[in-house]
Amino acid sequence: MTSSNEVGMEALTEPYYAALRRGELVVQHCKACSRDIMYPRHLCPFCYGDDLSFVPASTRGVLHSFAVHRIGSPTGFENDLPYAVGVVKLADDVQFLARLWPDADGDWGGYACDAEVVFRAADAAEMQRRPVPWFGLPG
């Protein structure tokens, strides 16, 4: 069963997806209370204002936690194994789920909770297919 949320969501999703496809990370911003919002909402969850836009986000964040899928994945991700996801917190007091690039050793042993991570978009085809933020280790 699909969610009724999917109908009419383009106004909210398209600017966000379009930025990711350009290799940029944006977050939602409430003009009334000047707070950043992630994930994007229909009304500001702080002041319920509806004058919401997207603004460039900090590309540096802190990894709150991460998990490496090795056996078993959601349908459609079988060929991605192994792959990692993490919860990234930005300085703008927003956080979200992201994909994590493998480290220099081709695995994720170089990652640790509370380590600095930086936004590094996947290629255009991947961003077209799955518009989510990708983060990696600095350098």
Place this chain on the structure above:
Amino acid sequence: MSDDEPVFIGIGEQPSGRYPNRPFMGDLVRVGVAAVADAGLAMSDIDTILLIPCLHSFADQADLVFSRVVEELGLSQRIKSSYLVHSGGSTSDNTIRDAAGLISSGHARNVLVLQAEKWGSAPVNEMIDMLTANGIPREWEKDSGLSFNAVGALITQRYMHASGSTPADMASVCVALRTWANLNPNAMYRDRTLSVEQVLASKMVTDPIRAMECPMLADGACALVLTSAGNARRLGRDRWVRIAGSGGCVSHYSIGQERDLAVLGWEKAAVEAYETAGWGPQDADIAEIYDSYAAVLASGMEGLGLAPKHEAARQFARGEFSPGGRLPTNTNGGLLSAGHTGVGGGTALLTEGVRQLLGRAGPERQVEGATRAVCGGSGGTYMDSQVLLLEGVSA
């Protein structure tokens, strides 16, 4: 204790595990009949049925909504109200609050709470896909590829980082639960022992969680009967269980939005519960806390004040929560060893808490003199932390 105070007087349970020949509706009516008999009531005394949902089938869940249980139990024209309550794994806590409110306000006299699940017999890939596809903002995070085990892994990774717990410490939580399951004839793993070495030798599924640290999906069924204290006295019951305190906290919807994955909502849930109870975690005789992954249980033990901050997993490793330890915890084996019966995992823990306080857990497992229980539930992506503080009362 006032006459209109709600109390538990009966329980019923079917063994958890893989029982493909035990139909869903058959489990529901059998466990219901057992609980009503345990309560010393006739089925016709029940005027309200509260239903805890199954996740294995939308059609079976729809049968619950359409009051099939009422008809199957021969209670058409007799039951005032039959309805489904749903908040995932914390449903049992919310259902008991509903039952309590109905009884103390006079809307219900005798409430039968029913739960059955067929996760152990359902196609496992469909169930895992269902769990994975829901409870995540589809537009924003689903394309990250988060799986349900990864939700547990994110919590575990953070918990291990914050507490300095080792893989062996985390494995020992599973081992402690297994020692309890080995004493529970209704547990999925009643006949199989488990060691830390076995856990650590099992395959890494989603770092840092290994195969033997993942809950096994199971069939199972539970029922509880609640009435008023006045009614329990009139019935001549010698022991019942009151709800001394209750508290809860919804901390997130998406796991990507949880502010602290090692804390969740437990600390906030605890404050109100202990305040209303007038007793604290140091007074608990047993704990029955949601445990679909070891770190979920460890965070619950700490947030509810049952272990010092960052020490829960190490205390499990020292046997403090095992049979004979300082605080018997998840005495049925928990979800990890009694079986993950979907929404019913929390119901089984709650049923075990009531069973212990009624003194009916049998010679091997009964915690002597158990009077106060801390029961904790958590739903879905651990979006909420719910606590009920229960007290056994003798007539």
